[in-house]
Amino acid sequence: MTVPRGEVFGFLGPNGAGKTTSVKLLLGLSAPTSGSGSVLGAPLGDVAARRRVGYLPELFRYQGWMTAREVLGLHCELARLPRADWGREIGDALRLVGLAERADDRTQTFSKGMQQRLGLGVALLGRPELVILDEPTSALDPVGRQDVRRLLAELRDRGTTVFLNSHLLTEVERVCDRVAVVDRGRVVAQLSMAELTADRGVGIRVTGPADASEGIDGRYGRVRREGEWLYADGIADADVPALVAALVARGGEIHAVIPTRQTLEERFLSLLGAAPDSGGPDAGRPDAGEPGAGSPPAGGATG
């Protein structure tokens, strides 16, 4: 498995698949029993390479007797940042994660979400080349999650590589350029978001004569009918007007034409050999424009 530089890389897998273990191997927190790997061109566990890496652990705690500012100061020191930069780095981190007003409070008074925000600030100190985030939004409220998405977008714009380990598939779907799926310690798939969404199609809500869609197949991809909705999976974009025209010509009344695509969750479950809640892995769903953000229309295949 390779994580390209400058990308936001999602690392997915069921519980116990080995995601956190993989992260610990990358950081030298665990020793591999076999195999090899490298981080930023250095062997796994290389102490010097860790100067260029930021890390937010999944389960962690900071020194409760320290303030948020002191924790960040300690990590500036541990990360070997020049002392002259500490003030700016700490200020930037506090602002970035929304903790500027609680900077001088002891971390033992922080909620889990605030601890997670502080952890993110710690991980971003010194503008690391690689940021490894293990479940960064698990304790955050919706506002906090949105902040993290914004933060990840900023990191990508900055050219920082982000290795995102998360159970929240919708989060991954929204922010990642590429994902890998791991199961029982093995990577079972690695694909870009473009590949993930390549199997696109359209969903057309059509009423009128029952036979309006009969005989429409082959040239329009895999066509199937579910209630008032007709799905054409894998249809070329250029063929969509022709399909609509054909339906109209047969007396069909078109109410909606919506792009569909397979969700990350559906792909994830199919890769792990588990059946999705409804529909098949290629069931698709109407896409409301923003990848992963749309909700299916009434009668949508995936509900």
Added chain:
Amino acid sequence: MSSFGSILIVARLTLREAIRRRLLWALVGLTVLIVALTWWAFSRIAEVSPVRGSIQELGVSQVLVMLAFMFSFVLAMTAVFAASPAIGPDIENGLLLAVLARPIRRIDVLLGRWLGLASVLVAYALVAGYLELGAVVVATGYLPTDPILAPPYLAAESLVLLTLALVFSTRISSVAGGAIAVVGYGLAWMAGFAGGIGEAFHSDVLRTAGTIGRIVLPSNVLWQGAAAALTPSADVLGGGGLASPELYKFSPFSGVSPSIEWLAWCAIWIVGALAVGAWLLRTREL
């Protein structure tokens, strides 16, 4: 930055924690209290004693050794209670995950923790030890054989126990590690006592038991050194009615100045134990 720089970062962090968690202030407060009580108690002994001269000095010397033993016990417990939770809980609650993801090695964390705690402990042992001795001298005018050496021996004894508890904390829970260290301290003291009796009565079995105990956990070697440093002079012993210093070694308050070889073994033991601790921590799953 060198590995020593990493050790210093962790040592400073440990010192800040000791100050912030009020460990240092508690020790300072206790020292003031104990020194004041020592001065008061020895003043009273000197005042109410029905005897004077060497016999009184002999009595004062024995109370002083007993006081030193209690102080060594307090130091040993402080070392164990401070070191037992120094590593394990930081692993269990994920605190070390964030630290070790930085350019710092596990051995640096262990040595930094040791250095920070050792600094607090040694400073406490020396300051409190000398102040207590000073209080006794002021209250009674009595001076043992070698008062300067006693506090360093007690400080070194506490370092042995600090090291033992810290090594345990790399692998086992704070409670279990602390309990084992305390029991080890007690057994080492008993083995040393048995060895002393073996020396006095020329019993090879007891002598061997004492030697084995001192090899396994050399805390008693250093206690013996402190006790020897507080031994009354031959004049006091003679004046106190004892035939000779030879007989004094039968007393439970007597001690034996450790040889250079035993002192070297104490240093080797601490270094070796830290090496074992480093290996245990390096091979532990985080």
